[in-house]
Amino acid sequence: MLLAALCLALLLAGCAGQNLLSGINIRPLVISPNADGEADVAEIHYTVSRTALVSIALVDEAGVRHPLRVSERRSRGERTIYFGGVIDGALLPDGQYRVEFEAVDMRGRKQSAQAAITLEGGDTLPLVIDNLSVFPDRFTPNRDGIGDRVRIGYNLSKEVLRVEVYLLGADGTKYPVPEDEIRLDGAPGTHEHDYDGGIDLGASPPPDGEYTVVVRAVDAVGNIAEERSSLTIEEGGVPLVEIVNRAATFEPSMLPLHGTLYFTCTVRNIGRVPVRTKGPEPGTVYSTGFNYNTLQEYEEPGLFRVGLDYEGNSAGRTFPFRWQLGMDDELTLVQTDSGPQLYLMPGQTVQVTGGLTVDDLPVKDAPYYWLGLIHEQVWIVQDRIAPTQIAIAY
Numbered sequence: 001m002l003l004a005a006l007c008l009a010l011l012l013a014g015c016a017g018q019n020l021l022s023g024i025n026i027r028p029l030v031i032s033p034n035a036d037g038e039a040d041v042a043e044i045h046y047t048v049s050r051t052a053l054v055s056i057a058l059v060d061e062a063g064v065r066h067p068l069r070v071s072e073r074r075s076r077g078e079r080t081i082y083f084g085g086v087i088d089g090a091l092l093p094d095g096q097y098r099v100e101f102e103a104v105d106m107r108g109r110k111q112s113a114q115a116a117i118t119l120e121g122g123d124t125l126p127l128v129i130d131n132l133s134v135f136p137d138r139f140t141p142n143r144d145g146i147g148d149r150v151r152i153g154y155n156l157s158k159e160v161l162r163v164e165v166y167l168l169g170a171d172g173t174k175y176p177v178p179e180d181e182i183r184l185d186g187a188p189g190t191h192e193h194d195y196d197g198g199i200d201l202g203a204s205p206p207p208d209g210e211y212t213v214v215v216r217a218v219d220a221v222g223n224i225a226e227e228r229s230s231l232t233i234e235e236g237g238v239p240l241v242e243i244v245n246r247a248a249t250f251e252p253s254m255l256p257l258h259g260t261l262y263f264t265c266t267v268r269n270i271g272r273v274p275v276r277t278k279g280p281e282p283g284t285v286y287s288t289g290f291n292y293n294t295l296q297e298y299e300e301p302g303l304f305r306v307g308l309d310y311e312g313n314s315a316g317r318t319f320p321f322r323w324q325l326g327m328d329d330e331l332t333l334v335q336t337d338s339g340p341q342l343y344l345m346p347g348q349t350v351q352v353t354g355g356l357t358v359d360d361l362p363v364k365d366a367p368y369y370w371l372g373l374i375h376e377q378v379w380i381v382q383d384r385i386a387p388t389q390i391a392i393a394y
Contacts, residue, residue, distance in 0.1 A: 020111040021054075021103040023047035023078060032121035033085030035220035042117060044081040044099070051075050052103040058087070058117070059098040066092060071104075085119050089224030094120050127223040128157040134213050136337075140235045141197035141205040143378060144276040144343075145302020146336050150231065152177060152193040154215050160186045163217040165193055167206060167231065175206045177213075186217075197236060205236040240271030241304055241325070241344070241373060241381060248371045248386035257394035260285060260357045265306065265371055265385070267325050267344070267352055274332065274343035275304045277325040284323060285355035291320035301377040304344070306352045308371055312363030318380070319372050326350030358392055366391045 025045040032039050048054065056069040066087045085091050101113040132154045140147040152165060163185055167175040180191040197205030211233060216226045248265035255261060269275055279297050286308075292298070307319025324342070325331075330350055331342040344350065356369075370387040372380050 018049050020049055020052060020105055020109060021046060021101060021113050022049070024101060024113050024115050026099065026115050026117050029116065030118040030120060031083075031085060033091060033119060033221050034121055034123045040221075041082050041084045044083050045078065046101060046113075047078045048074055048076060048103055050105055052105045054079075055102045056081070057100050058092065059100060060092070061095055061097075065100075066097075074103075083117075084222050085122055086222035086224075089222075091122055091221050091223050092119055094122050123219075123221045123223075125158050127160065127217060127219045127225045129215055129217060129225045129227040130155040130157065132213075132215055132227040132229050134229045134231050137230060138232045138234060139195075139197070141199045141233065142235055142237050142273040143199050143239050143302055143375070144274070144341075145300055145377075146276070146338050146341065148196060148199065148302065150195045152195060152213060152215075153191065154227065155190050156186075156188050156217060158219060159188050160217040160219045162186060163191075163215065165213075165215050167195075168212040168214050169206065170209065170211075173206075175211075197233070199236075199238060202238060204238055206233055208233050208236055235273055237271060237273035239269075239273055239275045239304070239375070241267060241269050241275050241375075243306070243371065243373050243382050243385050244268050244349070246382060246385050250369060250386070250388045250390060252390075253388075254391040254393065255358065257361070257392060258357065258359055259392075260355045261369060261390055262353065262355045263308065263369075263371060264351065264353045266349060267306065267373070268349040269344045269346050272346050274334070274345050275325070276302055276341050276343055277304050277331065278342060279324045279328075280322075281324050281327050282350075282352045282354060285357060286321045287357040288360040291315065291317070292322045297322065299376045303374075303376040304381075305374055305376065306354070306371060307374045308354065308356055308369065310356075310362075310369045311367035319374055321354070321356055322374065323352055323354045325352060361394060362392050 027043055028039055031042045053071040054074045055071055058066045096118050099115045099117055104110045135151050139150050165177040177193045177195045179185050180193050183191055199205055211231045213229045213231050218224050244266040248263055250263050305322040308321040309319045325344045332345050334341050334343050366389045368387045369390055371385040373382040375381050
């Protein structure tokens with residue numbers, strides 16, 4: 001028993017006598033952090049003889065401490081840190097620095113050491129992100145042509161290795177913003193990003209809510225700059241509308257020249273966002289010598305309308321005859337940044353009717369007529385609905 005106690009005492013004495021912190025070595029002792037490929041980075045070596053919490057700080061000539069590592073747990077062995085002059089995202093000024101090491105083992109035993117390093121010829125051009133702007137700061141990505149896009153602009157003071165632009169949600173989720181199409185990423189100068197939330201590709205945008213717009217840049221030396229702004233997403237989503245069952249009726253099946261062809265179909269908003277529409281109201285009758293432009297119901301980005309087209313159309317535009325999705329009193333009037341607009345609400349179903357007086361000779365005796373559901377300046381949602389031959393007597 002006495003022998004065992006004596007051995008344990010000798011063992012503890014040996015541990016206590018062994019240096020906790022040793023092998024301090026910095027090379028080179030002078031670095032020039034300017035990304036020219038010569039002496040840009042120093043290797044800082046040290047060894048701990050047992051598990052310890054290690055802290056390392058650089059102290060400048062004015063006595064200001066710049067923590068490089070703070071109580072980081074390290075197991076026994078040799079360690080190397082690659083130091084390029086940057087601490088907390090900012091390059092230290094040129095000068096002489098004292099490097100202070102401290103290790104504390106799991107029993108609270110402490111050992112310190114010091115070394116020296118000099119910074120000279122460092123990159124003196126600061127990295128700054130200026131004039132971050134987000135417009136508009138309220139964003140409704142739903143393809144209605146109003147408030148569907150956000151412009152994110154800023155200026156970089158110098159060339160950078162990489163720049164990230166993203167939306168940060170309250171839950172920490174990042175939503176990347178596409179690259180600037182005007183200037184290469186990382187180039188000095190002004191940048192502008194066009195953000196649509198992914199709806200142009202048919203993807204669902206980020207959920208409605210409050211977001212932080214983050215622009216973060218890192219230069220070749222390792223300087224980091226970050227600027228933030230705010231953005232609100234409301235009424236976001238992919239619009240989904242259909243002509244129910246892809247069905248429509250045309251009548252009569254035979255009509256004389258200058259007679260009128262009538263159609264009826266049912267339209268439903270099957271999505272979760274309102275869809276914008278405009279006149280003319282259902283029931284409007286066109287003649288073949290007119291179109292939606294002659295009625296001053298011009299095409300607008302983001303509008304949904306039902307259109308009528310026909311075999312032999314040579315007017316230079318598809319679906320020259322178009323109708324609003326529902327009557328005015330069936331739709332919801334919303335005040336927008338572009339003035340009052342009419343919307344077909346989620347889950348709502350309406351009937352769309354209309355007519356075409358055939359005043360011009362058709363290309364053949366019985367041409368086909370059909371309907372389409374048009375998302376103007378986006379795509380034709382449903383094409384060639386219920387193609388029907390109509391005999392024209394003349």
